[in-house]
Amino acid sequence: MTPVLATENLVAGYGEASVLAGISLTIEEGRTLALLGRNGTGKTTFVNTLAGVTTHHAGSIHLMGRDVTKLRPDRRAAAGIGWVPQERNIFKSLTVEENMTAIARPGVWTLERVYSMFPRLKERRKNLGNQLSGGEQQMLAVGRALMVNPKLLLLDEPTEGLAPIIVDELLAAIQRITQGEGMSAIIIEQKARKVLPLTDDAVILDRGAVVFQGTSAQLLADEAILGQHLGVEKGVRH
Amino acid sequence: MLTILFDGVAYGMLLFILACGLTVTLGLMNFINLAHGAFAMTGGYVTVVMMNRYGISFYWCLPAAFLITAILGLILERTLYQWLYRADHLDQVLFSIGIVFMAVAGADYFMGGQQQLINLPPELSGRMDVFGVGIGRYRLFTIVICAVLALALQLILSKTRFGSRLRAAVDDRRVAMGLGINVPVVFALTFAFGSGLAGLGGAMGAEILGLEPNFPLKFMIYFLIVVSVGGTSTVSGPFLAAMLLGVADVAGKYYVPAIGPFVIYALMIIMLILRPNGLFSRGAGR
Amino acid sequence: QEVVKVGLILPMTGPFASTGRQVSAGAKAFIAAKGDTAGGKKIELIIRDDGGVADQTRRIAQELVVNEGTKVLAGFGLTPLAMAVAPVATQAKIPTVVMAAGTAAITKASPFITRTSGTLPQYSVPVGTWASQNGIKKVVTLVSDYGPGVDAEKWFTKEFKAKGGEIAEAVRIPLQNPDFAPFLQRVRDAKPDAVFVFLPSGVGSLFMKQFADRGLADAGIKLIATGDVTDDDILNSMGKPAIGTITGHFYATSHDSPENKAYVEAFEKANNKMRPNFMSVGGYDGMALIYNALEKTKGDASGPAFMEAVKGLSWTSPRGPVSIDPETRDIIQNIYIREVKEVNGQLHNVEFQTFSALKDPEKAEAK
Amino acid sequence: MASHSTAAAHSRADKLMKRRSRIRFYEVVIWLAAIAAYFLLPSKMLILTEIAILALFAVSLDLVLGFAGIVSLGHAAFFGLGAYIAGLVALHYVAEPVTGLVLAGLAAGIFGFLTSFLILRGSDLTRLMTTLGIGLMMAELANQMAWLTGGADGLSGFSLNPIFGLFEFDLFGKTGYVYCLVVLFIGTMIMRRIAFSPFGLSLKAIKSNPMRAGMIAVPARKRIVTIYTIAAAFAGIAGALLAQTTSFVSPDVLAFHRSADVLMVLTIGGTGYLYGGVFGAVLFTLVKDWLSVVTPQYWMFWIGLILVVLVLIGRERLTGWIGYLPERFSKKEDRR
Amino acid sequence: MSDLVLETRGLKRNFGAFVATNDVSLKVERGARHALIGPNGAGKTTLINLLTGVIPPSEGQVFLEGDDITSLASFKRVKRGLTRTFQINQLFNGFTPLETVTLAIAERNGIGHNLWSSIAGYGQIVEEAAELLARFGLASIMGERTVILPYGKQRLLEIALAFASKPRVLLLDEPAAGVPEDERHEVLSIVSDLPKDVTVLLIEHDMDLVFSFASRISVLVAGAVFAEGSVSEISADARVKAVYLGENA
Ligand SMILES: Nc1ncnc2c1ncn2[C@@H]1O[C@H](COP(=O)(O)OP(=O)(O)OP(=O)(O)O)[C@@H](O)[C@H]1O
Numbered sequence A: 001m002t003p004v005l006a007t008e009n010l011v012a013g014y015g016e017a018s019v020l021a022g023i024s025l026t027i028e029e030g031r032t033l034a035l036l037g038r039n040g041t042g043k044t045t046f047v048n049t050l051a052g053v054t055t056h057h058a059g060s061i062h063l064m065g066r067d068v069t070k071l072r073p074d075r076r077a078a079a080g081i082g083w084v085p086q087e088r089n090i091f092k093s094l095t096v097e098e099n100m101t102a103i104a105r106p107g108v109w110t111l112e113r114v115y116s117m118f119p120r121l122k123e124r125r126k127n128l129g130n131q132l133s134g135g136e137q138q139m140l141a142v143g144r145a146l147m148v149n150p151k152l153l154l155l156d157e158p159t160e161g162l163a164p165i166i167v168d169e170l171l172a173a174i175q176r177i178t179q180g181e182g183m184s185a186i187i188i189e190q191k192a193r194k195v196l197p198l199t200d201d202a203v204i205l206d207r208g209a210v211v212f213q214g215t216s217a218q219l220l221a222d223e224a225i226l227g228q229h230l231g232v233e234k235g236v237r238h
Numbered sequence B: 001m002l003t004i005l006f007d008g009v010a011y012g013m014l015l016f017i018l019a020c021g022l023t024v025t026l027g028l029m030n031f032i033n034l035a036h037g038a039f040a041m042t043g044g045y046v047t048v049v050m051m052n053r054y055g056i057s058f059y060w061c062l063p064a065a066f067l068i069t070a071i072l073g074l075i076l077e078r079t080l081y082q083w084l085y086r087a088d089h090l091d092q093v094l095f096s097i098g099i100v101f102m103a104v105a106g107a108d109y110f111m112g113g114q115q116q117l118i119n120l121p122p123e124l125s126g127r128m129d130v131f132g133v134g135i136g137r138y139r140l141f142t143i144v145i146c147a148v149l150a151l152a153l154q155l156i157l158s159k160t161r162f163g164s165r166l167r168a169a170v171d172d173r174r175v176a177m178g179l180g181i182n183v184p185v186v187f188a189l190t191f192a193f194g195s196g197l198a199g200l201g202g203a204m205g206a207e208i209l210g211l212e213p214n215f216p217l218k219f220m221i222y223f224l225i226v227v228s229v230g231g232t233s234t235v236s237g238p239f240l241a242a243m244l245l246g247v248a249d250v251a252g253k254y255y256v257p258a259i260g261p262f263v264i265y266a267l268m269i270i271m272l273i274l275r276p277n278g279l280f281s282r283g284a285g286r
Numbered sequence C: 001q002e003v004v005k006v007g008l009i010l011p012m013t014g015p016f017a018s019t020g021r022q023v024s025a026g027a028k029a030f031i032a033a034k035g036d037t038a039g040g041k042k043i044e045l046i047i048r049d050d051g052g053v054a055d056q057t058r059r060i061a062q063e064l065v066v067n068e069g070t071k072v073l074a075g076f077g078l079t080p081l082a083m084a085v086a087p088v089a090t091q092a093k094i095p096t097v098v099m100a101a102g103t104a105a106i107t108k109a110s111p112f113i114t115r116t117s118g119t120l121p122q123y124s125v126p127v128g129t130w131a132s133q134n135g136i137k138k139v140v141t142l143v144s145d146y147g148p149g150v151d152a153e154k155w156f157t158k159e160f161k162a163k164g165g166e167i168a169e170a171v172r173i174p175l176q177n178p179d180f181a182p183f184l185q186r187v188r189d190a191k192p193d194a195v196f197v198f199l200p201s202g203v204g205s206l207f208m209k210q211f212a213d214r215g216l217a218d219a220g221i222k223l224i225a226t227g228d229v230t231d232d233d234i235l236n237s238m239g240k241p242a243i244g245t246i247t248g249h250f251y252a253t254s255h256d257s258p259e260n261k262a263y264v265e266a267f268e269k270a271n272n273k274m275r276p277n278f279m280s281v282g283g284y285d286g287m288a289l290i291y292n293a294l295e296k297t298k299g300d301a302s303g304p305a306f307m308e309a310v311k312g313l314s315w316t317s318p319r320g321p322v323s324i325d326p327e328t329r330d331i332i333q334n335i336y337i338r339e340v341k342e343v344n345g346q347l348h349n350v351e352f353q354t355f356s357a358l359k360d361p362e363k364a365e366a367k
Numbered sequence D: 001m002a003s004h005s006t007a008a009a010h011s012r013a014d015k016l017m018k019r020r021s022r023i024r025f026y027e028v029v030i031w032l033a034a035i036a037a038y039f040l041l042p043s044k045m046l047i048l049t050e051i052a053i054l055a056l057f058a059v060s061l062d063l064v065l066g067f068a069g070i071v072s073l074g075h076a077a078f079f080g081l082g083a084y085i086a087g088l089v090a091l092h093y094v095a096e097p098v099t100g101l102v103l104a105g106l107a108a109g110i111f112g113f114l115t116s117f118l119i120l121r122g123s124d125l126t127r128l129m130t131t132l133g134i135g136l137m138m139a140e141l142a143n144q145m146a147w148l149t150g151g152a153d154g155l156s157g158f159s160l161n162p163i164f165g166l167f168e169f170d171l172f173g174k175t176g177y178v179y180c181l182v183v184l185f186i187g188t189m190i191m192r193r194i195a196f197s198p199f200g201l202s203l204k205a206i207k208s209n210p211m212r213a214g215m216i217a218v219p220a221r222k223r224i225v226t227i228y229t230i231a232a233a234f235a236g237i238a239g240a241l242l243a244q245t246t247s248f249v250s251p252d253v254l255a256f257h258r259s260a261d262v263l264m265v266l267t268i269g270g271t272g273y274l275y276g277g278v279f280g281a282v283l284f285t286l287v288k289d290w291l292s293v294v295t296p297q298y299w300m301f302w303i304g305l306i307l308v309v310l311v312l313i314g315r316e317r318l319t320g321w322i323g324y325l326p327e328r329f330s331k332k333e334d335r336r
Numbered sequence E: 001m002s003d004l005v006l007e008t009r010g011l012k013r014n015f016g017a018f019v020a021t022n023d024v025s026l027k028v029e030r031g032a033r034h035a036l037i038g039p040n041g042a043g044k045t046t047l048i049n050l051l052t053g054v055i056p057p058s059e060g061q062v063f064l065e066g067d068d069i070t071s072l073a074s075f076k077r078v079k080r081g082l083t084r085t086f087q088i089n090q091l092f093n094g095f096t097p098l099e100t101v102t103l104a105i106a107e108r109n110g111i112g113h114n115l116w117s118s119i120a121g122y123g124q125i126v127e128e129a130a131e132l133l134a135r136f137g138l139a140s141i142m143g144e145r146t147v148i149l150p151y152g153k154q155r156l157l158e159i160a161l162a163f164a165s166k167p168r169v170l171l172l173d174e175p176a177a178g179v180p181e182d183e184r185h186e187v188l189s190i191v192s193d194l195p196k197d198v199t200v201l202l203i204e205h206d207m208d209l210v211f212s213f214a215s216r217i218s219v220l221v222a223g224a225v226f227a228e229g230s231v232s233e234i235s236a237d238a239r240v241k242a243v244y245l246g247e248n249a
């Protein structure tokens, strides 16, 4: 089976400067990948490169077998990429509902379904984007990406600023969706221990390169690597 | 009495037609396009040339003015304007003033410096008496066209996805692209549409306001007043603002001619102090 | 051969660009017709644009005098532009020929200023005379709200009242005014026999259309005006509504004289069919004045000598006989009452009555 | 160890702060050039005078726009008021120029203070239009109060005595130039001090993020009122200079195009570093003058083209280099 | 003894028909380490905005050290020792960290209105700024423009800037957001090191931080105070678990 995403020696960055130093990885259908690494190691840059908003230098990106390396960002979204940017970037002069309908594509994800996942959004649906609380914006960013009905969902620190109970629900929901509906996802997350139990695979980046690649279970078991690359100590409670 | 009211409304409508293209480019695209009047002037000259040189009917001139100006807008957008969406406002001001200067000199070179006048078809000129109220035919025509336009615009922007896609693209171009909005096309179409509206406004305004190379500079202030008082995020705001200003200006000049010239400016300042973000700013209204 | 440089400062851009265009074309037409020597000197014209901004006019004037060695200044599209130059003229003793601006007071601002256009009082008064003699009893005046407009209103009213007329209302229109509706409605509601209008050319044509559209003519209100309103330059494009308008002014393209025929022909040929209007004649006669004065002084362009020569000069202009009042240095000329008529498919101001050799009434009165 | 690093941080901070207000190389060049022009270009005094006046006007706008972030399309209101006051003072009271200058500055400052309350709220567009409205009303007022201002014909018939009774205005404009240059120099130096004071820094903070500025105890309204008043006063002084050097004032000094021109000049030169107004004035005036001699009827086209090209290639490239060389120099020194 | 520093009485704020803050009466004691938690959109940020005067309340009053400050402008509250950080960084992009902090200290010392002396001439203020920046590990980048700093550094500057005003009451709105896991505790430890009489009110969704930092917790739900108590009380409260903490905590 063709993987949903396959990158080959991907080098990209901002303008002349490269941040990614040749990343090759694949994601199969229905699987979630946790993308980990310290601050500034290129996680966001990688995901943004997939979304098409950085400068591409070398290497290739295949989405379900199709070469999308040279595609404009809006074409990539059409090809099946849904993106939750790290800074949320809610469209501030659109209402909650317009934020989602403006970019919606037909598919299983509809307004109703997003609303049932985040009832809070339904309550605030007439609010303008810039009149939402931080957490509501985060929910909207996720809901908005789902409305694209993507094959591959890119989530850049989606749990930041969310209440603990919502974090749990969100991660569980993503697990459900990927397993049940064949969507794949990449999740960037600061808290490795929180996300690893809910993902299938894991990748750690350091200075733009892959320094660990394996299943989440493997990583969770490997205290040495966790400590070395993520600075995650044993005792931290969740 | 009612005649004054009617005249005021008609004048307001004319202001609206001229300014509504600016509502699109400035209000929706957040581009300070001071060259708006240059597009309006283009529409005016298209009409003058078609009518006076080729004798084409006024009714055909209106859509032609819209189309030709829209195409001109499209060309300029693709070649020049598109590089400036992300520039800061002062750059936009400088750039569009440059365009105005070029347009003014260009119009002078090609069309000459004198006032251009058009002669309307007989059914549009003169006036009629309706229950004792003197109603100018052309003014009535303006009101009708304007009302239709305002309604259509409002519908397009609020009821279609195009409006929200456009605003999304303005709010955050990068992310809008990343989420599947074809921003260049959305912008180009909108700009062309806004320019086309300006052209239509110019074609309709030439009769009352006159047309000469300095048109873009002379009326720039009026467009800006309408858009700033009306607010930039809706169509109904500028529409109402234009009506209000039109009526106030005409009535002020009729009843208190001594302070006539101050009325429109004073009203503008008062409105701006009371509602700094326009009549119906999206932020405050909801 | 020595050169006398004449600095022609005009608004070539901006709202008053057409003034600059006409005046400079008139001046050039004169040189084309009469050659470039006068009083044994070669005449060189230097044209500069002041955009209609007074401090620019003054700076350019000063620079022309100081840097270019200009001996005569000329042009000046608007009153403030001429006023701004007056101190320069006085200080540098430079003869200054006003070719367009029309407020009476200008020539009083400096002893080195003379004028070849005309003053608003000069051609407003005859309109008042004519109106009172032709069965008009009640008039509304409607003028642009700035110096020249106020002048026109004042002198028309004075003359008209003196002859027994009644002014029902005096309406003033702001300079920046896109719509005439409220003012015309005021006129209509006052139900006069006629409305007397002064508006700068260009604005006048718009006014004319709205005047007709509002059915004022049908309501029996006659339109009488200064000639600025029916500017020959754009009269044609005003169309039918203009027909029948009565105006008073010092020049019409259709003025019937051999001098004028030759002038109009040469002018239209040189300027791509543009009609010469009263401003162009101001430019033309300005040059005529300079040439005549230099002939008289034998080429001496120094201020006092030149101005002495100017006083009392007289010649035949395309507009008819003109002379320079030795006391005020202002122009003495005929004022014609004209009616807009269609002649050979073209609209023209057709002269039908002449007030001969009028002086500027304001200065005449001041004495 | 820690105390050592704190000490290092302190000395670095000290150096950085001092560097901000150091006199730059280009500043010295400008003033030397302005003085040299007096001797080298005797035939250009008038246009140089015009540049000096426009520069002062633009620099005063920079205080409002570049520092406090308030866009204004009505700055000519103060310029024009200053011009009229100077004209009226000379006509009716004293013909000594410096007195007129001071009075004009005061009057414009007071008017600035009164109108500053109208521009406290609102977006860029709102402020643009409010200031524009004030400017247009002033222009109309000048036209209507003909008994005082001479109306559209302008205020004329006044002449000025020699400055301090010593230096007479001459037809070549030499005295005028020196007079304007001295005023420009003093004005710029005063504004320069303001720019590098705590007050100046707080203005930039208000411009950059008003909400946060409030949260570090910056009283934004008070500061805006103050700077607007100061800027108005300087604009009034610039207007007075114009009136005094041309012995004439017409409503044109209040006209819209004057506000627009000065905004354009400042934008061309660059906002927020004071000398933008000076550079802009030099460039704009010279280019415009040159073009209007070459093609009196169509110079606008070429100016327009220049503006368009300027923006497309990035106007910061025009003036960006100005602060660059000396900056680079000190950065190197800093790295050591 | 129980010295009330910050108090609200019946504080209310509507946005149109929506009630974001509903009758909140909160009491914070001097030197408290008080946490404010609650679901997204519960009104925590709004409450801070009301306390600091960023937006005015629809009803109710705010008291600072016994004085009614309800209608006082923000900058005057800061002068009285009440300051905050923002959930989303609010910095001066074109400034360097040094300029940013120096200005805040200058304003605190009441010389902000001085328009004649160079700011560089105030040696003590610059010195204090340098020290503060060093304390937050920002000394090495104090001369860079803020906008090009990495997010984490900007976050630290955001907090340092609040410190520059020497607050007696400090309100922190999700200070650790975007700061990597292993540095979060460091940030909070700088806050903990503040003098004992400085009062801190903390909003945070990271329960590790909340529980290790706070002595007292208020839970806000739908604009109103839902529960209040010590760390152990709140972390054990079943209702709080149901609406906010979830099962994992
Ligand atoms: N717009 C930009 N222009 C230039 N460099 C950038 C830009 N954005 C990020 N960088 C640089 O790219 C590198 C990688 O940044 P990136 O945002 O991808 O890291 P990250 O792993 O997502 O970090 P974080 O955990 O803080 O989100 C960093 O060194 C950063 O400074």
Ligand SMILES: Nc1ncnc2c1ncn2[C@@H]1O[C@H](COP(=O)(O)OP(=O)(O)OP(=O)(O)O)[C@@H](O)[C@H]1O
Residues within 6 Å of the ligand: A124, A127, A131, A132, A133, A134, A135, A136, A161, E015, E018, E020, E038, E039, E040, E041, E042, E043, E044, E045, E046, E047, E087
């Ligand atoms: N200007 C506004 N207009 C309308 N509603 C608003 C406005 N500002 C905030 N709200 C609403 O008020 C509610 C409270 O927002 P607030 O930012 O205080 O939440 P919060 O508790 O800080 O949430 P979070 O933890 O997600 O940051 C939200 O539902 C938000 O949508």
Ligand SMILES: [Mg+2]
Residues within 6 Å of the ligand: A043, A044, A045, A086, A156
């Ligand atoms: Mg990131």
Ligand SMILES: [Mg+2]
Residues within 6 Å of the ligand: A133, A134, A135, E044, E045, E046, E087
């Ligand atoms: Mg919040």
